[in-house]
Amino acid sequence: MALIRRRVHVTVDLQNERRYLPVPFEVPAGTDSLEVVIRFDPAEAGIDLGCEGAAGWRGWSGGARTEYLIHADAATPGYLPGAPEAGEWNVVLGLHRVPAQGVDVEVEITMPASRPVPPVPDAPPASRTVRGSDRGLPAEPGLTWFAGDFHGHTIHSDGRLPIGGLAALGVASGLDFMAVTDHNTVSHHAHLAAEGSRHGITLLPGQEVTTHLGHANAFGDIGWIDFRGPAQDWVDEVERRGGVLSINHPISGDCSWVHRLERRPAAVELWHSTWYRELISTAPFAWFRTWPEGATLLGGSDVHLPEEPQRPGTPTTWVAAEDASAEAILEGVRAGRTAVTGSARLEGSVLVPELMRAPALVRLGDEVLAVDAEGLVLVDGAGRRRSVRSGHEAFAADRADGPFHLVLADRRILALCA
Incomplete structure (x- = not known):
């Protein structure tokens, strides 16, 4: 057994120079597993953890873990299994707070690993509830509005739920699909199809490309996107590979988007769960109105923990698609066929539980249709207001005047679309 110990003194000057510090080590030929542990005082610093193999990226756990195991047939969630290839590897330290x-x-590498990978907890399938697609929101011929959530985390990054646990929560919330967007890793992608099938929900492959200057979700089975490069590279590479990139929670405290871009992605997560704290804020709309080409609107709960107040589908993104497959959902996003509501719950809104049904606002050609929104007010991006006087009412709506949203008398926003 080989044991390598390195001590790295991390300073603010080093953090200023490089946010992601490689600590190299050599893997001999024939190594069947390895184990990495880092130790530091968490009361003083925040150090993220990742792994780069001789043949490419092996995974990331950020600040959620201080150790990982890689074996031929299993790995710590967040990391790719496979016998370690010979050559120079790097323990990657993210210098988050110094x-x-x-x-x-202290970085400690053991080869071979001293222990097996612990088993991943299982989650029983949830009973099928009424799904968003059962609501039958008016759609163009051949399309159905499917309810989903474009932002969620599991034990493959800093979530506490196994993939099956997240899927079961999505089913219980009435969703047809969920995107699993663990931070800076795609280790969860290999498990999504089986877990989605077992629970009866479409699980979209995603990666939250996460940096201190902002986050973005890369959707599609397109492989890993290198978060260490310029954000413009993310945009271009995701498009080249046939995926969809969305800027996440562009106005959200210290996670706001401040990257510079010459060419912007097609989508933006305009309604993030943190918006629930101030649903009369128009800051997301102000940001959106600076987007010259317009963008496809998405919503995401960003669920991490089962005890959090936000649940999958708070908010819910509706996508008009031919079916609920991952490919069809992403094609609907590319075409801009989306709408966002506070939840998918048919019996009422999580924002206003006494409403009989969650209000919705969907686009049909050159009109937007307010559904179950009688008594609410339709507001466009310039602040112009129109009263909704029936359960299904259509309004002429030029996309250039968006985003359109439904509000209560107290100005709380319940639904939106472009």
Whole structure:
């Protein structure tokens, strides 16, 4: 057994120079597994953890873990299994929070690993509930409005739920699909089809490309996107591979989007769960109105923990698609056929439980249709207001005047579309 120990003194100057610090080590030929542990004082610093193999990226756990195991047939969630190839590897340290006096980080590598990978917890399938697609929102011929959530995390990054647990919550929330968007890894992709089939929900492959300057979701089975490169590279590479990139929660505290872009992606997560704290804020609309080409609107709960107030589908993104397959859902997003509501619950809104049905606002050609929104007010991006006087009412709506949203008398926003 080979044991390698490295001590790295991380300073603010080093953090200023490079946010992702490689700590190299050599893997001999014939190595069947390895184990990495880092130690530092978490009260003083925040150090993220990742792994780059000789043949490419092996995974990321950010600040959720301080160790990982890689075996031929299994790996710590967030990391790709496979016998370690010979050559130079790197333990990647993300220098997230560094004190003025600096901090010592001890890196310990063991080859072969001293223990097996613990089993991943299972989650029983949820009973099928009424899904969003059962609601029958008016759609163009050949299309159905499917209800989903474009932002969720599992134990493959900093979530506490196994993939099956997230899927079961999505089913219980009335969703037809969910995107699994773990941070800076695609280790979860290999498990999505089987878990989705077992629970009866479409699980879209995703990756939250996560940096201190902002986050973006890359959707599609397109492989790993390198978060360490310029954000423009994310946009171009995701498009080249046939995926969809969305800027996440562009106005959200210290996770707001501040990357510079010459060419922007097609989508934006305009309604994020953090917006629930101030649903009369028009800050997301102000940001959106600076987007010269317009964008496809998405919503995401960003669910991590089962005890969080946000659940899958808060908010819900509706996509008009031919079917609920991952390919059809992403094609609907590319075509801009989306709408966002507070939830998918048919018996009422999570924002206003006493409403009989969650209000919705969907586009049909040159009109937007307010559904179950009698008594609400339709507002466009310029602030013009029109009263909704019936359960199904259509309004002429030029896309250039968006985003359109439904509000209560107290100005709380219940639904939106472009």
